[in-house]
Amino acid sequence: ANYRTAYAFAREMHPKTEKADIQYGTAGFRTKANKLGYVMYRMGLLAVLRARYKNATIGVMITASHNPEPDNGVKLVDPYGEMLEQSWEGWATKFANVGDDQLESIIAEIIQEYNIPMTERVQICIGKDTRPSSPSLAKSVMDGVLALSGKPVDFGIVTTPQLHYFVACKNSKHAYGIPTEEGYYHKLVTAFLNLRSHQTNSCEGNGNYRNRILYDGANGVGAKKIKQFQERLGEALKIELYNDEGIGTGKLNHLCGADYVKSNQKLPNGIPIQPNVRCCSVDGDADRIVYYFTDENDKFHLLDGDRIATLIAAYLKELLEQIDIDLNLALIQTAYANGASTEYITQKLKVPVACVSTGVKHLHHKAVEYEVGVYFEANGHGTVIFRQSAKDRLKQAVEDSSRSDAQRNAAKRLLNLINVINETVGDAISDMLVVETILHAKGWDVQDWEATYTDLPNRLIKVTIENRNVITTTDAERICLTPPGLQDEINALVSKYNKARSFVRPSGTEDIVRVYAEAATREEADMLAAEVGQKVY
Ligand code: 16G
Ligand code: ZN
Numbered sequence: 001a002n003y004r005t006a007y008a009f010a011r012e013m014h015p016k017t018e019k020a021d022i023q024y025g026t027a028g029f030r031t032k033a034n035k036l037g038y039v040m041y042r043m044g045l046l047a048v049l050r051a052r053y054k055n056a057t058i059g060v061m062i063t064a065s066h067n068p069e070p071d072n073g074v075k076l077v078d079p080y081g082e083m084l085e086q087s088w089e090g091w092a093t094k095f096a097n098v099g100d101d102q103l104e105s106i107i108a109e110i111i112q113e114y115n116i117p118m119t120e121r122v123q124i125c126i127g128k129d130t131r132p133s134s135p136s137l138a139k140s141v142m143d144g145v146l147a148l149s150g151k152p153v154d155f156g157i158v159t160t161p162q163l164h165y166f167v168a169c170k171n172s173k174h175a176y177g178i179p180t181e182e183g184y185y186h187k188l189v190t191a192f193l194n195l196r197s198h199q200t201n202s203c204e205g206n207g208n209y210r211n212r213i214l215y216d217g218a219n220g221v222g223a224k225k226i227k228q229f230q231e232r233l234g235e236a237l238k239i240e241l242y243n244d245e246g247i248g249t250g251k252l253n254h255l256c257g258a259d260y261v262k263s264n265q266k267l268p269n270g271i272p273i274q275p276n277v278r279c280c281s282v283d284g285d286a287d288r289i290v291y292y293f294t295d296e297n298d299k300f301h302l303l304d305g306d307r308i309a310t311l312i313a314a315y316l317k318e319l320l321e322q323i324d325i326d327l328n329l330a331l332i333q334t335a336y337a338n339g340a341s342t343e344y345i346t347q348k349l350k351v352p353v354a355c356v357s358t359g360v361k362h363l364h365h366k367a368v369e370y371e372v373g374v375y376f377e378a379n380g381h382g383t384v385i386f387r388q389s390a391k392d393r394l395k396q397a398v399e400d401s402s403r404s405d406a407q408r409n410a411a412k413r414l415l416n417l418i419n420v421i422n423e424t425v426g427d428a429i430s431d432m433l434v435v436e437t438i439l440h441a442k443g444w445d446v447q448d449w450e451a452t453y454t455d456l457p458n459r460l461i462k463v464t465i466e467n468r469n470v471i472t473t474t475d476a477e478r479i480c481l482t483p484p485g486l487q488d489e490i491n492a493l494v495s496k497y498n499k500a501r502s503f504v505r506p507s508g509t510e511d512i513v514r515v516y517a518e519a520a521t522r523e524e525a526d527m528l529a530a531e532v533g534q535k536v537y
Contacts, residue, residue, distance in 0.1 A: 048122060161286065193233070288381045319410050339518055
């Protein structure tokens with residue numbers, strides 16, 4: 001059988017080099033690149049098995065996102081472009097950790113468990129970021145795919161959301177778009193330009209909006225790909241690119257990128273100080289984005305994922321009201337969302353909010369429960385998902401001659417906006433185009449956007465304890481179940497401060513516990529975080 005060959009090949013070409021087990025976590029496997037060769041090979045095998053089981057194209061993305069350049073990682077992408085189904089994460093972990101001599105039997109086991117037909121011809125889309133280790137790791141994935149007679153489709157260096165898009169396109173028989181880089185740029189840029197041309201105002205601006213933005217590419221794939229956009233956007237949006245160092249310079253994510261800016265709340269290296277000019281940073285695989293600016297007093301202002309989420313949700317609500325169509329719209333956040341953003345969106349804008357556990361898959365799964373689900377993590381990862389029935393109703397609204405021109409135009413706008421959005425997963429560049437569209441439409445610059453509400457001061461700290469798993473949580477990680485008594489202690493501390501909130505959770509990506517606190521003032525937030533941190537020891 002095929003898998004016997006696979007097994008023999010593994011022994012020769014991709015022997016297991018690490019003794020310690022690794023785990024397929026919230027973001028797939030992620031570790032030092034030189035420990036990942038055999039893991040990649042085995043993920044190639046698993047991707048073919050998954051593809052045959054689903055009778056669909058599956059994706060494999062090689063990236064370690066915002067991690068330092070020597071790291072790498074791998075994630076599998078499911079048929080609709082979503083993250084690998086949770087029930088298969090265990091299989092991924094097993095596949096990565098069995099000895100070379102057990103590989104054959106584990107393949108047999110999964111084939112039997114799911115009754116996987118081993119005859120289907122399946123395609124596996126493979127993408128990689130700009131890390132110097134990525135080409136050889138991609139080769140290992142391809143060896144795995146070929147070993148089980150799958151067909152690897154190599155997309156080369158692409159952003160994570162581009163790969164998700166390609167997979168969704170292939171499985172929707174191109175209904176979602178053409179599964180090529182050109183197809184992706186064409187879809188997003190055409191819709192973006194349509195939205196701009198419908199405005200009566202000139203390209204350069206509208207009200208306070210100026211069509212110029214400083215862009216931090218994190219010295220990664222987001223820098224490479226933004227040039228493709230700029231070529232196609234022309235004068236409609238002038239993107240000044242910074243942090244576009246070559247591959248292998250060690251500069252990837254170094255003192256720059258979305259994670260650096262969000263965590264350190266300061267300007268990244270490489271971005272010039274220009275007071276009140278709109279800037280953005282993407283991360284190493286361009287699935288996260290944050291906005292920011294420095295004011296005339298050199299004060300740094302961050303507009304993170306919560307800000308982007310509220311901007312988008314508010315605008316969608318506005319359009320739905322203009323069209324006069326009743327679609328249920330909700331915003332999905334995590335416990336890290338600033339309390340002020342939640343209050344603004346629920347109290348002022350009357351958009352319902354749901355809170356879920358950290359990790360994109362949790363947000364995504366909740367968002368699909370609504371006709372229009374906006375989801376964002378505070379760190380800048382997020383997107384909007386529309387039900388097919390919602391899209392159909394919008395199309396009907398455009399055609400409906402009993403509606404006013406204003407209503408039909410608003411429906412057209414929304415349909416165009418949907419095409420700017422990458423619904424499969426958070427996409428930094430797509431999100432940027434959405435934000436730019438909304439700011440332009442409203443005649444806003446970042447200052448107007450920031451004025452919508454005032455963030456509560458907050459503090460995030462890391463605490464190292466012997467075993468972080470003694471801490472377990474419930475209610476979307478907002479309440480501690482164990483160790484017993486900890487939650488009561490947190491409650492007591494929180495009650496001492498104004499507008500305070502605090503929670504602790506074990507990290508899913510590092511061997512630490514994270515403590516989050518927010519309160520009415522910076523001092524209170526800092527003090528609360530420190531005090532809660534003390535209780536965790
Ligand atoms: C992963 C998640 C990200 C989450 C982060 C939390 C995905 C693709 N990525 O990077 O969404 O914010 O983990 O990390 O799901 P933590 O558990 O260490 O706080
Ligand atoms: Zn990322």
